[in-house]
Amino acid sequence: MKIGFIGLGNMATAMIGGMLQKGMAKSEDIIGSSKTETTAEKVKTKFNINTTTDNTAVAEQADILFLAVKPIFFPEVIAGIKDAVKADTLIISIAAGRKLQYLKDAFGRPELKLIRCMPNTPALVLEGCTGVCAGENVTEEETEQVLSLLRSFGIASVVPERLMDVVVGVSGSSPAYVFMFIEAMADEAVAAGMPRKQAYEFAAQSVLGSAKMVLETGKHPGELKDMVCSPGGTTIQAVKVLEEKGMRAAVMDAMDACIEKSKCM
Incomplete structure (x- = not known):
């Protein structure tokens, strides 16, 4: 199973660190992309994972794909990868305010498996708190698979999407x-x-x-x-x-x- 990260900022690196430390993934199983070569090289050196500045390369390889960029960059990032993502890839957004319907419309591919989650920065010390809601194409088994990954750096629970903005207020921020x-x-x-x-x-x-x-x-x-x-x-x-x-x-x-x-x- 290949886990991909588009965006390698603080939250993404906290998640990667937790997954590796808890043995949920091996370094060779993770690939990430960043906007700059400097960041890509820094993260590669820290975690010994494969990194690139090419988002499409990550999207093509990932079985589970985390969109870990700021919400304002979603239109640009999704436009660049929407045709490269495999139909059975689990796509996980960690952006505040970006609903499942937004993701569905942006990708324009109704068959995709979409998950929305909201982690917080204590993930950096493996004490994070993450709210999760899944789209209609995601099975219970796939949701549990994602929860297992997220629990490698704290607690994670399923919440209805109508409460995801509350999650932002009570734990995300x-x-x-x-x-x-x-x-x-x-x-x-x-x-x-x-x-x-x-x-x-x-x-x-x-x-x-x-x-x-x-x-x-x-x-x-x-x-x-x-x-x-x-x-x-x-x-x-x-x-x-x-x-x-x-x-x-x-x-x-x-x-x-x-x-x-x-x-x-």
Whole structure:
């Protein structure tokens, strides 16, 4: 089975790294293309995979083909490869806002097997989160095959396409919100006298550990919050200020803006 990547940016290289590290693919099974020779050579050296600047060469060989370019480049890229893709190739888009119907219209080949997914950047450290929806020509077995690949760098779940814009808001873009939260906590720790490096470490580890508690205990986040808030203690005072400043509403409004932007792309 040959796995192809058109686009070799951060997300594509994170996915490639996960697949290789988890043994889901061998380096000789992967081929990728990039716009520049410099990027192609860099990725080839890092992963020992075959790379090129010719998208058509990748499309012709791939049994599973990831479209890993930015949405604005989709018309140009698809126009260049639509006649080269094999009828039984699984074509997987990782672009925000590009619906299955868009892909179907752009390729102009109703027999093609199309899948839309939305991974996020924590895939770089094998802790990604990916939402997946499949077109009508994709079998359950083929969907499971793709999920297995995506789970090599985190979790992956099937969602109905109507929720894919929500996936963008809750996981695709949300690492940026979390990074801002970590940065803000660290900034105040520095203001209170902690060295910058140590402040980032403490803040990031606290977020990591809190997330693991949500996933591994199965408890409601509100219940876990209450466990930290001792009567008359320090934590409840901090929570009070966050509520006064509208933290929840700010996060929800930010996600709403993100979701609406995804819908309009």
